[in-house]
Amino acid sequence: MAYPVTSPAEPKASAGLPSGGLSRYLWRAFVAQREVTPVIITVALFIFFSVDSSNFLTSLSLNAAAGFAGPVGAIAVGEVLVLVLGEIDLSAGQVFLTTPWVMYWLWQLGVPVGWAIIASLLVACGIGMINGLIIVKLNVPSFVATLATNFILFGIVLIESNDTEATPIPGSLPPQTSSVVPHVGFFGQVIGVWEWSEILWVIALALIIHYVLRQTRFGVRVISTGGNLLGAAEAGVPVQRVKIMCFVLCSFLSGAVGIVDAVKYGSMDPGNAGINYILYAVGACVIGGTALTGGRGTVIGAFIGAVLIGVLEAGLTIIGISTNDFYVYIGLIMVVAMTMNGWLDRLAARTRTS
């Protein structure tokens, strides 16, 4: 009904738009998708790099892009859940690194690989639960609480490993030593040794979480908790439990793909700080169309945002531009993506009501 229109003189859905049945419907559907912006930018970058350098479409540089997009994407997918709540998890990057470290530590103590993986994933869930409890029960803002856990985890890993250099990861051991690690064969390939396994894991997890957010009761609870905390609580949504669950899921996803990543590279550096990952991940979420205000978010968008960052990283390297420029481009793209998202939102609202 009387939805306020900004100005009566405003041209209907601006110039150059297709009118009429099908094209109008397609345009509407197109505009309504929050993932439009990162897809456009990613495709543009992809074409640009392919034209500029014939080396870009080799498996090596695509692999480099995937190698960057994997970790960032995994953390971003979990982060979307927390961002939809209107919260943030700054420790997910460190969980991504700490979980495989715990697994390795247990394995060194003689725990079988399978059990070490399960135990380390439980540790990851535990970290998420602690984050959630601090935020919900002690009323600490999530930004502060998770920043604190991030530092604590980083410190513990450094203390326990004496800041020694890279440590080997069992799944990546060469086949001849497979007597030490009986699972290496197919299992090892699946959990990271095969070069494409990590990105496929991330794609699978992104699709699952996307579905959970859009099509399940839990998803509705997450959106309502983030969209109107008081209103959701009054309707009987267990908002505290929902928040804790999201932090647990975010930690779990980061930790799980963290293990795959460590197995893929066969080593990990305890001195590597997770805070680097988390900032890319939040960047990917924002580029993908998730606002930091809560109530809205797109998992697919966050994954595409991660791919965008990966393509940019690998592309700039292959065309010989200094990696220092990479940071400038990322910043610029974030601004462009946010502006376009806002513009598309207004356009979508107008298309809906006209």
Added chain:
Amino acid sequence: MSETPGATVSLEESPTSSEVVLEVKDVTKSFGPLSVLRGIDLSLHAGEVLGLVGDNGAGKSTLVKILSGLFPPDSGRLLLKGREVRFHSVEDASAHGIETVYQDLALIPQLPVFSNLFLNHEITKGGPLRLLNKRKMRELARGYLDDINVYVPNVNTEAGQLSGGQRQAIAVARATRANASILLLDEPLAAMGARESRLIIDLVRNLAKSRNVSMIIIDHNFAHLFELCDRVNVMQGGRITIDQLTKDTSLEELTELMVSSYRSQLQQALES
């Protein structure tokens, strides 16, 4: 407006002749040294719309919060259809058929209308996976909104895109959908234009008469209450001082009563 709702209710359908659904007996409530409710007696009949009016601090909100299960009274009794009840939580009150609508803040702006209608009572499939049965929910939402004459452009529209009146209507619709028999409305017409107010007034009257839902409505605006309600209770200083059927009185008469009651209270206060 010749057809005021009070005038259309004939004596046979008079709400006072119907069953009493809720009784409040000598309820008191203090917050520290501050005595907010000093012995409230109130009764609500089936299908009756009862207005609660009074100044800030008269205790209206406190009374409604006790009825909605937010906190218990210090003393006194609540009776639902003659049986004494004690609410330990909002869910508790809700389980007894009492729902509260808090202005238009109850909806989730990012969720579509149908999701808001089914919030926390989603229809799911797939057993423990709790997959949303969106088709079923859309269908039921459309049917239900048609039934109670609430018009929204589309049940898929996000609640944030609706007007204030439409949001309020959806909030009221949601509360009654879950088989609420008593609805508590906190300033349902606040910040609403004439047309929007009309929408809510019609909805409230319709729900009360066709579905036998009883309502308690808080509002500062006397004229609004007079049009909405079958009966008006005036609260002053933690007590109910006036209890009048709207059909037996006029807006002017009621205002006069209220003012004189204030005057006598003021005199008492000055003399003591």
